[in-house]
Amino acid sequence: MSELAIETSGLVKVFGKTRAVDGVDLSVPAGTVYGVLGPNGAGKTTAVRMLATLSRPDGGEARVFGKDVVREADAVRSMVSLTGQYASVDEDLTGNENLVLLGRLLGHRKPAARERSAQLLAAFGLTDAADRQVKNYSGGMRRRIDIAASIIKTPDVLFLDEPTTGLDPRSRNQVWDIIRIIVAQGTTVLLTTQYLDEADQLASRIAVIDRGKVIAEGTPGQLKASVGAGAIHVRLRNAAQRETALSVLTTVLGTGVQLDADPVALTAQLSGEDSDREAAEQASRALSELARAGITVDNFSLGQPTLDEVFLALTDHPATSDSSDSSDSKEVAA
Amino acid sequence: MSTTTDAPVSNYTPAAESLGAVLAAGEQPKPPSAWSASVTFGWRAMLKIKHVPEQLFDVTAFPIMMVLMFTYLFGGALAGSVTEYLQFLLPGILVTSVIMITMYTGMGVNIDIEKGVFDRFRTLPVWRPAALVGALFGDVFRYVMASATILIIGLILGFRPSGGVVGVLLGIALLVAFSFAFSWIWTMFGLFLRSEKSVMGVSMMVMFPLTFLSNVFVEPDTMPGWLRTFVEINPITHVVAAVRSLMAGTPDAGEITWVLVSGLVLIAIFGSLTMRLYNRK
Numbered sequence: 001m002s003e004l005a006i007e008t009s010g011l012v013k014v015f016g017k018t019r020a021v022d023g024v025d026l027s028v029p030a031g032t033v034y035g036v037l038g039p040n041g042a043g044k045t046t047a048v049r050m051l052a053t054l055s056r057p058d059g060g061e062a063r064v065f066g067k068d069v070v071r072e073a074d075a076v077r078s079m080v081s082l083t084g085q086y087a088s089v090d091e092d093l094t095g096n097e098n099l100v101l102l103g104r105l106l107g108h109r110k111p112a113a114r115e116r117s118a119q120l121l122a123a124f125g126l127t128d129a130a131d132r133q134v135k136n137y138s139g140g141m142r143r144r145i146d147i148a149a150s151i152i153k154t155p156d157v158l159f160l161d162e163p164t165t166g167l168d169p170r171s172r173n174q175v176w177d178i179i180r181i182i183v184a185q186g187t188t189v190l191l192t193t194q195y196l197d198e199a200d201q202l203a204s205r206i207a208v209i210d211r212g213k214v215i216a217e218g219t220p221g222q223l224k225a226s227v228g229a230g231a232i233h234v235r236l237r238n239a240a241q242r243e244t245a246l247s248v249l250t251t252v253l254g255t256g257v258q259l260d261a262d263p264v265a266l267t268a269q270l271s272g273e274d275s276d277r278e279a280a281e282q283a284s285r286a287l288s289e290l291a292r293a294g295i296t297v298d299n300f301s302l303g304q305p306t307l308d309e310v311f312l313a314l315t316d317h318p319a320t321s322d323s324s325d326s327s328d329s330k331e332v333a334a
Numbered sequence: 335m336s337t338t339t340d341a342p343v344s345n346y347t348p349a350a351e352s353l354g355a356v357l358a359a360g361e362q363p364k365p366p367s368a369w370s371a372s373v374t375f376g377w378r379a380m381l382k383i384k385h386v387p388e389q390l391f392d393v394t395a396f397p398i399m400m401v402l403m404f405t406y407l408f409g410g411a412l413a414g415s416v417t418e419y420l421q422f423l424l425p426g427i428l429v430t431s432v433i434m435i436t437m438y439t440g441m442g443v444n445i446d447i448e449k450g451v452f453d454r455f456r457t458l459p460v461w462r463p464a465a466l467v468g469a470l471f472g473d474v475f476r477y478v479m480a481s482a483t484i485l486i487i488g489l490i491l492g493f494r495p496s497g498g499v500v501g502v503l504l505g506i507a508l509l510v511a512f513s514f515a516f517s518w519i520w521t522m523f524g525l526f527l528r529s530e531k532s533v534m535g536v537s538m539m540v541m542f543p544l545t546f547l548s549n550v551f552v553e554p555d556t557m558p559g560w561l562r563t564f565v566e567i568n569p570i571t572h573v574v575a576a577v578r579s580l581m582a583g584t585p586d587a588g589e590i591t592w593v594l595v596s597g598l599v600l601i602a603i604f605g606s607l608t609m610r611l612y613n614r615k
Contacts, residue, residue, distance in 0.1 A: 049453075052457050053456075053457065054453055054456055054457065056614065074459055077457055077458065077459040078365070078459040080457065081457065082453065082454070082457050084450050084453055084454075085450075088450040088451060088453050088454040089451065089454065090378065090382070090449075090451050091449065092381075092382050092385045092386055093378070093381055093382070093385065094385075097381055101374065101377070101378055101381075102454070102458070104366065104370075104374045104377075105366060105371055105374055105375075105455075105458050105460055105464075106363060106365070106366075106458065106459075107363035107364045107365045107366045108363050109363075112363070119355075119356045119359070120356055122352060123348075123349070123352040123353045123355075123356045124346075124348075124353075125346030125347075125348075133385060144346075149454065151356070151357060153362060153363070154357045154358075174346060174347070174348055177347070177348040178348045178353065181348055181350050181353045181354055181357075182353075182357065184350070184354070185354055185357040185358060187357070
């Protein structure tokens with residue numbers, strides 16, 4: 001077993017009557033990206049805040065590289081960095097001023113802090129925006145300056161709390177690339193997200209959190225296998241052929257074929273046991289059977305299982321994002 | 335100014351070489367000393383003043399308004415002449431204005447928490463009170479600005495302190511020192527209350543009775559007994575008495591000691607409450 005970067009046992013945080021984090025056990029191997037997946041209000045942010053020494057657990061223990069987050073908080077603080085869900089740099093200051101400020105607070109002398117800031121701004125493509133106030137940055141730029149601020153001193157553990165929420169696809173891809181580079185340099189990344197595909201893209205292990213509890217843990221493959229491998233969406237040329245297509249797909253793939261609202265479209269669940277490959281084989285078999293039955297397919301796509309599907313499979317309720325939304329925002333305000 | 339265009343950098347692709355090099359070059363400096371961290375946070379406060387100069391409005395326009403308003407409103411009625419009243423009023427209005435602007439400290443802290451900036455600061459391995467002490471350093475600059483503004487307008491209107499330059503400067507120094515101590519009340523509320531608006535509400539509720547039910551505008555002799563009792567225990571009364579005595583060139587050792595001791599008591603109580611809240615958040 002490799003060294004553990006983060007280890008928690010029975011971690012609890014209570015806000016009034018809500019048990020925001022309710023007995024969470026995590027083991028995060030060093031040097032990997034670990035995904036914590038769950039809807040708003042599941043307790044992700046609360047858990048991360050405890051690990052980053054921002055709030056005190058009401059029960060259980062948490063260690064970062066063997067150091068207790070409560071008793072050895074200073075030692076933990078010297079190893080971790082946090083990029084929160086909300087901007088955690090000063091919006092009134094320019095990008096450069098923010099980085100120099102934080103560099104100074106980490107102990108760099110002024111010239112070293114300036115040099116470090118310039119290097120980071122260049123590496124994050126923000127040199128042109130160095131002297132602009134952060135409040136005038138776009139969402140993607142803001143997230144990049146936030147991450148840059150977190151690696152002024154290369155951390156052993158980087159917490160990224162929903163780093164791509166609210167970003168456009170291009171900015172999201174940039175953040176993903178940045179995370180990959182950071183982890184390749186040896187930093188352990190704990191990433192919280194609401195998107196299964198994000199956890200799938202980046203994380204080597206994922207914990208699914210719901211209502212303060214870990215309800216599933218494993219590699220992305222194991223997790224998806226527990227839900228089914230996803231679905232194939234098919235668009236036919238001719239709406240009249242849809243009933244035939246339905247019976248063909250049901251024969252090939254078994255149950256789980258649905259007619260969509262669109263009169264020429266159908267969706268069929270794939271049951272690939274543990275791999276995307278198996279799902280792809282099933283899909284191609286389904287398509288060739290459709291062709292053999294003389295049904296013209298205009299268009300098809302393979303869909304990953306969504307977070308909602310994961311939740312439906314793991315719990316008996318959908319991942320409603322606003323059911324307990326208020327508890328998440330309260331943590332941030334508190 | 336307020337354009338948020340992403341155009342010049344939207345083609346950015348994170349490069350493993352440059353980013354990797356930056357990460358690898360991360361030498362690990364020693365954490366800064368308590369003093370150096372506080373001064374750095376003070377620098378942040380100054381940068382904020384540079385970028386948002388409008389925030390100096392409350393330390394310039396507001397005090398000018400206070401002086402003009404009360405000098406001309408009460409001057410003739412209370413002291414027979416505006417100039418005569420000004421000799422009595424100016425040290426008091428100076429104390430009132432500076433004490434009133436201490437409440438912005440609490441609002442600033444509250445905004446920082448709401449925006450998430452404090453989360454970043456609290457994960458840094460620096461002396462814990464540094465962020466707040468540094469913010470107060472920036473506020474001290476604002477108190478000095480306000481004092482200078484009031485003094486200048488006072489001198490123009492005919493304020494002639496017999497304590498001379500030294501007396502006036504000592505008076506201002508004492509007031510700024512007391513305000514620094516007093517501000518810890520607001521940092522506590524800033525950490526404790528949910529919104530900037532509630533911080534403002536609480537501050538106003540405390541400030542108005544404290545500044546008006548004092549010896550700032552009139553001598554307490556004509557007040558009913560119960561009110562006089564309140565005025566006499568009101569800390570603002572003591573601060574005003576001490577500052578007046580210094581500016582008049584007749585330092586009242588008793589009042590000055592009272593102000594310094596109560597300043598230390600305020601820091602001891604509200605400073606530690608503030609830090610407790612700051613660590614617990």
